[in-house]
Amino acid sequence: MENLVEIRDLKVEATTDSGRCVDIIKGVSLDIAAGEIVALIGESGSGKTTIALTLMGYTRSRCRISGGSVRIAGKDMVTFSERERAGIRGTKVAYVPQSAAAAFNPTKRIIDQVIEVTRIHELMPVEQAKEKAIELFRALSLPDPDTIGKRYPHQVSGGQLQRLSAAMALIGAPKLVIFDEPTTALDVTTQIEVLRAFKSVMKAGGISGVYVSHDLAVVAQIADRIVVLRNGEVQEVGTTTDILSRARHPYTRQLLAAFEPRPRGDEIVVTGREVLLEVNGLVAGYGPLQADQLPLIRAVKDVSLTVRKGRNLGIIGESGCGKSTLARTIAGILPPSTGNMIFENRKLAGTVRQRSRDQLREMQIVFQYADTALNPEKSIEEILGRPLTFYHGMKGKKRDTRIEQLLDMVHLPRSLRHRRPQELSGGQKQRVNFARALAAEPKLIICDEITSALDTVVAAAIIDLLKELQRDLSLSYIFISHDLSVVEAICDEIVVMYGGRKVEEITPADLKAPQHPYSKLLFSSVPKLDPQWLDSLKLDPELIRTYGHG
Amino acid sequence: MSRYVLDLIAVRLLIAALTLLIVSFAVFFATAMLPGDTATILLGQAATPEAIAGLRSAMHLDDPAYLRFLRWLGGLASGDLGTSYVNNVPVAQLIGGRFVNTMRLAGITAMFAVPLALTLGITAAMFRGSLYDRSVTILTIGVISIPEFMVATAAVLVFSVYLKWLPALSFANDVTSVWQLLKVYAMPVISLTFVVAAQMIRMTRAAVIDTLSTPYVETALLKGASRPRIILRHALPNAVGPIVNAIALSLSYLVGGVIIVETIFNYPGIAKLMVDGVATRDLPLIQSCAMIFCVGYLSLITLADIVAILANPRLR
Amino acid sequence: MNPSIPLLQKFGYRFSWVGMIGLTVIVFWGIVALIAPHIIPHPVGEIVDEDYFGAMSSRFWLGSDYLGRDMLSRVLMGARYTVGISLAAVSIACFSGVVLGMTAAVIGGWFDAALSRFLDAMNSIPGKLSGLVVVAAVGSSITVLIVTLAVIYTPGAYRFARALAVNINTMDYITVARTRGEGIFYIIGSEILPNIIGPVLADFGLRFVFIVLLLSGLSFLGLGVQPPFADWGALVHENVGGLPFGAPAVIVPSLAIASLTISVNLLIDNLPKKIRDRSA
Amino acid sequence: RATSALAATPKSGGHLKAAGWSASTADTLDPAKASLSTDYVRCCALYNRLTFLDKSGVTRMELAERVESSDAKVWTVKLRSGVTFHDGKTLSSQDVVFSLMRHLNPDVGSKVNSIAKQITSVRAIDPLTAEITLANPNADLPTILAMHHFMIVQDGTTDFSKGIGTGAFKLESFEPGVKSVAVKNPNYFKSGGAHIDSFEYFAISDDNARVNALLSGDIQLAASIKPRSMKLVESQPGFALSQTTSGNYTNLNMRLDMEPGSKADFVAGMKNLINREQIQKSVMRGLAELANDQPVSPASIYYNAELKPKAFDPEKAKFHFQKAGLVGQSIPVIASDAATSSVDMATLVQQAGAEIGMKFDVQRVPSDGYWSNYWLKAPVHFGNINPRPTPDILFSLLYSSDAPWNESKFKSTKFDGMLVEARGLLDQAKRKAIYDEMQVMISEQAGTVIPVFLSNVDALSAKLKGLEANPLGGQMGYAFAEYVWLDG
Numbered sequence A: 001m002e003n004l005v006e007i008r009d010l011k012v013e014a015t016t017d018s019g020r021c022v023d024i025i026k027g028v029s030l031d032i033a034a035g036e037i038v039a040l041i042g043e044s045g046s047g048k049t050t051i052a053l054t055l056m057g058y059t060r061s062r063c064r065i066s067g068g069s070v071r072i073a074g075k076d077m078v079t080f081s082e083r084e085r086a087g088i089r090g091t092k093v094a095y096v097p098q099s100a101a102a103a104f105n106p107t108k109r110i111i112d113q114v115i116e117v118t119r120i121h122e123l124m125p126v127e128q129a130k131e132k133a134i135e136l137f138r139a140l141s142l143p144d145p146d147t148i149g150k151r152y153p154h155q156v157s158g159g160q161l162q163r164l165s166a167a168m169a170l171i172g173a174p175k176l177v178i179f180d181e182p183t184t185a186l187d188v189t190t191q192i193e194v195l196r197a198f199k200s201v202m203k204a205g206g207i208s209g210v211y212v213s214h215d216l217a218v219v220a221q222i223a224d225r226i227v228v229l230r231n232g233e234v235q236e237v238g239t240t241t242d243i244l245s246r247a248r249h250p251y252t253r254q255l256l257a258a259f260e261p262r263p264r265g266d267e268i269v270v271t272g273r274e275v276l277l278e279v280n281g282l283v284a285g286y287g288p289l290q291a292d293q294l295p296l297i298r299a300v301k302d303v304s305l306t307v308r309k310g311r312n313l314g315i316i317g318e319s320g321c322g323k324s325t326l327a328r329t330i331a332g333i334l335p336p337s338t339g340n341m342i343f344e345n346r347k348l349a350g351t352v353r354q355r356s357r358d359q360l361r362e363m364q365i366v367f368q369y370a371d372t373a374l375n376p377e378k379s380i381e382e383i384l385g386r387p388l389t390f391y392h393g394m395k396g397k398k399r400d401t402r403i404e405q406l407l408d409m410v411h412l413p414r415s416l417r418h419r420r421p422q423e424l425s426g427g428q429k430q431r432v433n434f435a436r437a438l439a440a441e442p443k444l445i446i447c448d449e450i451t452s453a454l455d456t457v458v459a460a461a462i463i464d465l466l467k468e469l470q471r472d473l474s475l476s477y478i479f480i481s482h483d484l485s486v487v488e489a490i491c492d493e494i495v496v497m498y499g500g501r502k503v504e505e506i507t508p509a510d511l512k513a514p515q516h517p518y519s520k521l522l523f524s525s526v527p528k529l530d531p532q533w534l535d536s537l538k539l540d541p542e543l544i545r546t547y548g549h550g
Numbered sequence B: 001m002s003r004y005v006l007d008l009i010a011v012r013l014l015i016a017a018l019t020l021l022i023v024s025f026a027v028f029f030a031t032a033m034l035p036g037d038t039a040t041i042l043l044g045q046a047a048t049p050e051a052i053a054g055l056r057s058a059m060h061l062d063d064p065a066y067l068r069f070l071r072w073l074g075g076l077a078s079g080d081l082g083t084s085y086v087n088n089v090p091v092a093q094l095i096g097g098r099f100v101n102t103m104r105l106a107g108i109t110a111m112f113a114v115p116l117a118l119t120l121g122i123t124a125a126m127f128r129g130s131l132y133d134r135s136v137t138i139l140t141i142g143v144i145s146i147p148e149f150m151v152a153t154a155a156v157l158v159f160s161v162y163l164k165w166l167p168a169l170s171f172a173n174d175v176t177s178v179w180q181l182l183k184v185y186a187m188p189v190i191s192l193t194f195v196v197a198a199q200m201i202r203m204t205r206a207a208v209i210d211t212l213s214t215p216y217v218e219t220a221l222l223k224g225a226s227r228p229r230i231i232l233r234h235a236l237p238n239a240v241g242p243i244v245n246a247i248a249l250s251l252s253y254l255v256g257g258v259i260i261v262e263t264i265f266n267y268p269g270i271a272k273l274m275v276d277g278v279a280t281r282d283l284p285l286i287q288s289c290a291m292i293f294c295v296g297y298l299s300l301i302t303l304a305d306i307v308a309i310l311a312n313p314r315l316r
Numbered sequence C: 001m002n003p004s005i006p007l008l009q010k011f012g013y014r015f016s017w018v019g020m021i022g023l024t025v026i027v028f029w030g031i032v033a034l035i036a037p038h039i040i041p042h043p044v045g046e047i048v049d050e051d052y053f054g055a056m057s058s059r060f061w062l063g064s065d066y067l068g069r070d071m072l073s074r075v076l077m078g079a080r081y082t083v084g085i086s087l088a089a090v091s092i093a094c095f096s097g098v099v100l101g102m103t104a105a106v107i108g109g110w111f112d113a114a115l116s117r118f119l120d121a122m123n124s125i126p127g128k129l130s131g132l133v134v135v136a137a138v139g140s141s142i143t144v145l146i147v148t149l150a151v152i153y154t155p156g157a158y159r160f161a162r163a164l165a166v167n168i169n170t171m172d173y174i175t176v177a178r179t180r181g182e183g184i185f186y187i188i189g190s191e192i193l194p195n196i197i198g199p200v201l202a203d204f205g206l207r208f209v210f211i212v213l214l215l216s217g218l219s220f221l222g223l224g225v226q227p228p229f230a231d232w233g234a235l236v237h238e239n240v241g242g243l244p245f246g247a248p249a250v251i252v253p254s255l256a257i258a259s260l261t262i263s264v265n266l267l268i269d270n271l272p273k274k275i276r277d278r279s280a
Numbered sequence D: 001r002a003t004s005a006l007a008a009t010p011k012s013g014g015h016l017k018a019a020g021w022s023a024s025t026a027d028t029l030d031p032a033k034a035s036l037s038t039d040y041v042r043c044c045a046l047y048n049r050l051t052f053l054d055k056s057g058v059t060r061m062e063l064a065e066r067v068e069s070s071d072a073k074v075w076t077v078k079l080r081s082g083v084t085f086h087d088g089k090t091l092s093s094q095d096v097v098f099s100l101m102r103h104l105n106p107d108v109g110s111k112v113n114s115i116a117k118q119i120t121s122v123r124a125i126d127p128l129t130a131e132i133t134l135a136n137p138n139a140d141l142p143t144i145l146a147m148h149h150f151m152i153v154q155d156g157t158t159d160f161s162k163g164i165g166t167g168a169f170k171l172e173s174f175e176p177g178v179k180s181v182a183v184k185n186p187n188y189f190k191s192g193g194a195h196i197d198s199f200e201y202f203a204i205s206d207d208n209a210r211v212n213a214l215l216s217g218d219i220q221l222a223a224s225i226k227p228r229s230m231k232l233v234e235s236q237p238g239f240a241l242s243q244t245t246s247g248n249y250t251n252l253n254m255r256l257d258m259e260p261g262s263k264a265d266f267v268a269g270m271k272n273l274i275n276r277e278q279i280q281k282s283v284m285r286g287l288a289e290l291a292n293d294q295p296v297s298p299a300s301i302y303y304n305a306e307l308k309p310k311a312f313d314p315e316k317a318k319f320h321f322q323k324a325g326l327v328g329q330s331i332p333v334i335a336s337d338a339a340t341s342s343v344d345m346a347t348l349v350q351q352a353g354a355e356i357g358m359k360f361d362v363q364r365v366p367s368d369g370y371w372s373n374y375w376l377k378a379p380v381h382f383g384n385i386n387p388r389p390t391p392d393i394l395f396s397l398l399y400s401s402d403a404p405w406n407e408s409k410f411k412s413t414k415f416d417g418m419l420v421e422a423r424g425l426l427d428q429a430k431r432k433a434i435y436d437e438m439q440v441m442i443s444e445q446a447g448t449v450i451p452v453f454l455s456n457v458d459a460l461s462a463k464l465k466g467l468e469a470n471p472l473g474g475q476m477g478y479a480f481a482e483y484v485w486l487d488g
């Protein structure tokens, strides 16, 4: 018995609304040796989280383990009673959830939540637990380790919270820690810090780990072995280097291929260079107006930019730098405090209400989170049909045909039209979201981080789609992202924002040599498929001090 | 307490003043719509035109109603609730003792009903979908749908008339010991609990169930926390907002909505006082009672909001 | 798992038997309300029994009331008033409360503030008292009763719906609809309403109970349906003197009220659900 | 059953708790304003009248030693000597002058203002003698003075909340709408004074609650219970009922000056349509005596026993309605809980009407404001009249052409003349002859249906002794506190 974890022929089934049982994990077997970190990768819905959770003897509601065994240090979690499982959770196996922000109870202080495991299992006195927690905070290179625990979850940044949730998992000295996409929601500069912290703590404690992710480059930095999953089945298992360099399975190759940066080629035939949108000296923000007629929180400070017909503008910058605010201001959702906008040679009013219906139609915005941007109570058909009726007065058969065309355009099966958003995968939702914008037949689409939550294969597919549609419909995009490779792939010009200001405007040609120091830091933080990348990465400490946010 | 909460209280006070003003105008118009005035009502069958005219002038009811109302409003600004038309006693004196009674009944009922409702609501949520949960749901609805006067009358019949355990009347002022207090208040409190508990139970259950599906509850489960710990430490603190709101709404009923219980147990509270005021068109009395109900309601709602804010560090 | 009705399953709906029972009882009382005048054995006002508070007998299935009138006839006719008035009032109250609540949440600003303050003010006056005043001022008729009850319960429905709608209003899909240039009616009707309908219906159920209760409370205070007719609450009240004798005249209408209110809530808690398969 | 206790000797001491049926903040200790039975009971305990009516309806002297007149127009009142008020002041004729004259002042809001109007002056002759001058002769003055409103208060009183009178009890506390507590007056002028030490009185407006409070032992007397509660009280050991049939009645009024009452046949039809027996049996459960559409009760010595109640005869009623051309028309009938049992009576009329094709639209209106808004005003409505001690008061309040409460707007100069004639007659036999005829006139011509006289039933604990029926109303004409005692 040398392996810490032995999963044999694991089957998990879920009961659907109609009472039907479907297998979501179809006989997976997997071993993890002591001190080894294994990554689970695969597209959304492939069963990564489900497998990870079975390691704790837990399945989500309406799901159950229907066969196989999950042995941890020789004990089978499947046959355990609920009480026995509870005894193992937190002490032997611990879990770092996908979204730390949601996993922390907002009403309790961080330190109390971090040491809760020790209280539940009565591992040590409270004082000692607190000291241990502070040590962990230090090991995870959190700022102010002595006092950060006294804060509430909303008082620390997303990256910090993600590390704090690791501390929460590590405090019970578990043998196995499960990380469920811990960095997906973070921007690249933060991601590096978090990855480094995880890696050093795991190594130091000799802890085994399961690392769930859709991002190969991230996985490459931390995992010893990679398991590629699809549809609840294992496609390929191998050491990290093997998988990266000698992938055998076609799906693995596809994943790898999607990761290859594909800079925007010159294949696009640009007919004109007329200005579509011009933004001058935009200032916008939140909160009550101050004496100088400007809002209290100024999220966008004096930004000017130009979008030309048939060309795309990328906006990048770290989380909170004002990208979304800028997008919302342009879309008329948030009225600007000063500055003006000209669209199609006409002045663009500050609010939606003052804009003409045509202006609204010609400029569409696609939001980052497809989950919240699609009304969960409406079918896909209704969602796509509404702009058709609203802008183009389409009804009946004509509308149906057009809906089908739109679904075809975004490569979604027509049968999806009767479903509701929660019955779609993340990538599908994002496509619906995008199809809705297309339905308006716009000239400009503002895309706010539309690929951030998607795995590389799906993200790449969406980028391809955008390009293809641009060719066919002569659209322009404003493309907002924290992910440089994506922006690179599609944009003609890139604006780098920092702290609400535009710090640099670059063309793809200058991409390799950005001028502004912040742009340099940002560009160098994008992970590479090389497993050695993280360890060998040397960032200018001066830059980190100025622009990092530990 | 943070600045935010203080600001909130200040704003609420301002809004409360405004709301009170709206209420007093609404009450004034409603009263003005009622047929008859104090003089005709007091004289009742003896209301001949001369008698009415005489009494009116004697009671200074000759001035137009709106003038009297504005005068009352002016008095209120200086803390004077006015004088009852009917018996020339200052309204403050009429209300005084009865207000204390009402608050005492409301307080005792709250002490009893709130923990009961919370326990039932929370346990029902804990065993959601079980037989226990269903029984609690059906019972609460069943219990509130029986008219109050029926519950109260049945309780009196059983406990006072047949068993002779408890007094049929609840004169608040006879109380000298705790035991007596329990005896005197037992039945009104039970009857009122029947009425107010249901809404609290349902809201508590719904709020707890809502939080039970959050990721942090799942996290707690994956830390190995027991069910009670999950509910009490993780779900409940986050469900406080809607729960205190439901409690506030239910308790506001106890301030002004208990006419029937007051009638059946002959309990001298302000709800009955206001009914009397309406019956005799005693404007200062009606207005003052309405103000009390309004202040009670607003303070409960505001208190609920403040508790909800204090319970949520994000808003603190 | 919940046992469900196979027939409905064919149409893609799941309907638990508990909900089915609720629906059956409601439909039963609904039918009674409609056909009551044709099936009552005696006119509601006629004194047919020498005795009062008579027990159940083959002649008077549900006994007789305090005057010696046939209780069966009175309960059957009472269904008309309780079901009719309460349902009408609760529908009006919830409709206007929910529409106003959603509108306030969407428009926001001073409209929201003014409406909220105004309705708060209305809510702070106890329902029985406002009922008393209104009915005393304009007299008691079915229309007045319905409107009064509806007005009394509108602020509560408003508060509830507004709180829900404010949450929904922050969702991106509402922003999407706005940037499309949609009008307020589309936003509240098509975007917000479907998302809050569940809790709103649950609130409807509870409010229904309260209205049935308030109606009986008003009859306690001497207001309500005109004689010789009476709603169930009034029947309970006028016969409550029969309680010491366990007279059916007081028990039966109480049970009728409970059966109706419980059924409405059971139905609402167990509405037929459309079956949706994530992976189908 | 109550009468069986009569022979026993009264016991002293104890605390009596009793409950009436209505109270509000309008509760008052000013006898002139007294309107609810609770007010009467309290006033009777605290004050005295010059005269009072005993259980057989005979006028007796109380504060007065003699009330005399030779022409029935100028009356001399001789007061008892040595009567003191609760605050120690001695009763003098000045108090009588004040107490009677205040009813004429409209500011006082006296309920008997219209009766008091016949008094033109009251003078103090000497400290113990007062002289009352009437506008017209009225032989009934001693009986009129027995009305509760004519209680004697102290000269110059404006604040009545202290309840200072000459009565058997001194006020200890009084909260309008809540309750009053009074203790025995040790200096009471009647020998022996009250039997009980203290007396607590309040109202429980809900009928069942009142009975339940009695049965649970919380109170010793529940005034005026509903006929239906009798069964419950009777079924419990240790309780008794006291029944009084006084002149109280609920009547149906049809205004003769308005449609449809202006059609004589409508009025005649209604008199035939009302089922008096059923009202007596079903609505009142036997607690009523059949009446014949006139207000003088069988308890009165002036009652015309020859005048028989009209029979229930739907066919005849139908004939009249057809003649009046009213069949098929919907006729609104206003009833209210304010007029005892009127809603039930209206329902009976409605049902009887339905059988002969008459449609009566019964409108139950709130008790609140009924007397000022509907009574005397609506074309067809119910009223409720409390007992009055003399036919003269009844007729002049309710049936003379200028009567303030002429419910049906009955006008007859002959009737008015007879009223004045009888009033001045000191010969009782002659008066009875005139009153007999007047009763017939009302019964035949006025637009009033008086179906039954209502009995009043008080329920009491068997421990409470000494309660007798009194023609002025239940609770021993509201004066029971002074006479009853607690046994055991």
Ligand SMILES: Nc1ncnc2c1ncn2[C@@H]1O[C@H](COP(=O)(O)OP(=O)(O)OP(=O)(O)O)[C@@H](O)[C@H]1O
Binding pocket: A014, A015, A016, A024, A042, A043, A044, A045, A046, A047, A048, A049, A050, A051, A060, A061, A062, A063, A214, A426, C278, C279
């Ligand atoms: N309650 C359920 N009923 C039916 N199917 C379910 C249920 N829960 C999960 N599934 C299905 O199980 C599969 C695996 O889900 P899982 O959450 O493990 O995916 P994942 O790989 O973690 O995806 P992601 O990257 O989106 O987190 C999905 O196809 C999902 O549709």
Ligand SMILES: Nc1ncnc2c1ncn2[C@@H]1O[C@H](COP(=O)(O)OP(=O)(O)OP(=O)(O)O)[C@@H](O)[C@H]1O
Binding pocket: A286, A287, A297, A299, A317, A318, A319, A320, A321, A322, A323, A324, A325, A326, A482
């Ligand atoms: N409604 C709001 N009220 C107050 N401040 C806000 C609001 N929304 C955003 N902000 C603040 O404005 C700043 C810019 O936010 P914005 O959402 O534009 O950032 P972003 O660049 O889109 O970040 P991300 O990559 O996380 O989406 C942040 O500091 C944020 O805290």
Ligand SMILES: [Mg+2]
Binding pocket: A048, A049, A050, A098, A180
């Ligand atoms: Mg997952």
Ligand SMILES: [Mg+2]
Binding pocket: A323, A324, A325, A368, A448, A449
């Ligand atoms: Mg953003």
Ligand code: NI
Binding pocket: A184, A215, A452, A453, A483
């Ligand atoms: Ni990413």
